[in-house]
Amino acid sequence: MPENEVDETDCCGNGCTNCILDNKPKPSQQALLAGKRNVILSYAKFKMLSNEMHNGDAQLRLLHFVYVASDDEENDGILDIPPGHHVMLRAELAGHAAPLLRPYSPYWTDFVAKEFKILVKLQPGGRMSDYLATLEPLQVLNFRGPIGNYVHDSSSPKSIYIIAQGVAIAPTLPLVAQVLDKEDDMSCIRHLICVKDLDHVYFRGRLLEFAQYWNYRSCLYLAHQKCSCGAVNCDELCVHLKKKLHYNETARRLRLDAMQLAGQTISSDQSGSIVIIAGTSIFQRAMREQAIIAFNLSNKNIYLL
Ligand SMILES: Cc1cc2nc3c(=O)[nH]c(=O)nc-3n(C[C@H](O)[C@H](O)[C@H](O)COP(=O)(O)OP(=O)(O)OC[C@H]3O[C@@H](n4cnc5c(N)ncnc54)[C@H](O)[C@@H]3O)c2cc1C
Known part of the structure; x- marks a missing residue:
């Protein structure tokens, strides 16, 4: 063969x-x-x-x-x-x-x-x-x-939303690096990381290195992050959580959904936007639905790894 x-x-x-x-x-x-x-x-x-x-x-x-x-x-x-x-x-x-x-x-x-x-x-x-x-x-x-089938074209700048769940953050690192490593690549990245809590954010040092680039921003979505403040309705931007973050790190104590995604919009013109989703197949399908609602994208602009 x-x-x-x-x-x-x-x-x-x-x-x-x-x-x-x-x-x-x-x-x-x-x-x-x-x-x-x-x-x-x-x-x-x-x-x-x-x-x-x-x-x-x-x-x-x-x-x-x-x-x-x-x-x-x-x-x-x-x-x-x-x-x-x-x-x-x-x-x-x-x-x-x-x-x-x-x-x-x-x-x-x-x-x-x-x-x-x-x-x-x-x-x-x-x-x-x-x-x-x-x-x-x-x-x-x-x-x-x-x-796989994802190919990045550095000659056509895009808004790239990369959504990763748990350990599936690993394969998204080279996706980010290939954009940031090329000085003339004008694409902008939002790296949205969904994990249980701060202890389950993997490769955190690498994310901080990425955060030094003008065209990269990340946000950690911590669905089960416990807070030391004790308030029942402590909000997603609680000051106690902020104290645990590094400079240039942002996090929310909630699940990523269409509303949160919309808040991460890079450009009002979504024609050059793509969404890449890494995680279990259930997570990928759920996030694809949320991305379609948030950005009004068609399936062809959404890549499931
Ligand atoms: C494209 C892709 C990329 C991937 N990349 C990675 C990666 O980089 N890193 C990574 O860690 N994983 C990755 N995975 C997942 C990986 O391929 C395996 O699925 C994973 O390592 C588990 O395989 P396993 O043989 O150990 O478990 P399996 O034997 O497949 O079992 C998986 C789970 O199901 C349970 N289970 C098994 N049989 C039964 C049963 N009969 N009834 C109930 N429960 C059962 C097991 O206890 C176990 O918890 C990827 C998956 C895909 C699709």
Whole structure:
């Protein structure tokens, strides 16, 4: 089979919004420009370099991988996983006839060194989670990708609303970075992060770095943030919450909805607006509805990762 072909056995069966069967891994623009082979187009071996805890939570793991070339392979490849795309992990587990497939979204990649990192939230009782929890550095895993359909065009400035839920903030970081890293990209970003409380805001340091750019603003929506003031009707902008925030950080003690979204409007002309939503499929669908109400956008301007 050609290296980017897919068949039914390549689907993980979890009903992903961007299923591999509809978004087969294809040579990226960057790989074509570099005249190189994207090493991950068909299943390729990656060695785990580290498996570290994140945010003091043992269930949250930062996994770092590097490509392992075969002995007879020329060193002419690159690793291209464009922002907004995910990869499929295939694991052969003892006692299971069929391999186990699960998608993961890198939050960092190195094109030349052929390395990438993912943030994994281990699910108690989850089959892949149990396997990943016991992984030791230097173990080799099989990944394939990139899978997805979002492409950013830096030549046409846009208002970009990026909505992320919990750990799904990870794949939104490269989406932000690709805009901010390009000085002549005039797109403006609103990064709207939905989590339980401040303790569950991941990559907070990175968000503060982004906040130094003129075209980036974020807001944390903390649906279950407890407040020390004790007032029953303590509002979403409570002064006690403000004290816990860093300079340039904004937060609200409530859920993101159409009204809150409308309050984040970048430009009254919404013709150049897009919304990108990362999270569970239930969250993605709910937020898409809210975005349609808030910005009067059509589905084609809304991307679900
Ligand atoms: C595009 C995409 C990108 C993703 N990226 C990431 C990422 O970067 N990081 C990340 O952490 N996750 C990511 N995910 C989720 C990831 O693919 C897995 O779904 C997740 O790791 C759980 O897999 P698992 O095999 O451990 O759990 P599963 O075995 O699939 O189980 C998931 C949960 O359901 C429960 N469960 C399982 N079977 C049953 C049952 N019969 N009855 C009741 N409950 C049951 C389990 O206890 C567990 O809590 C992504 C998903 C998609 C679609």
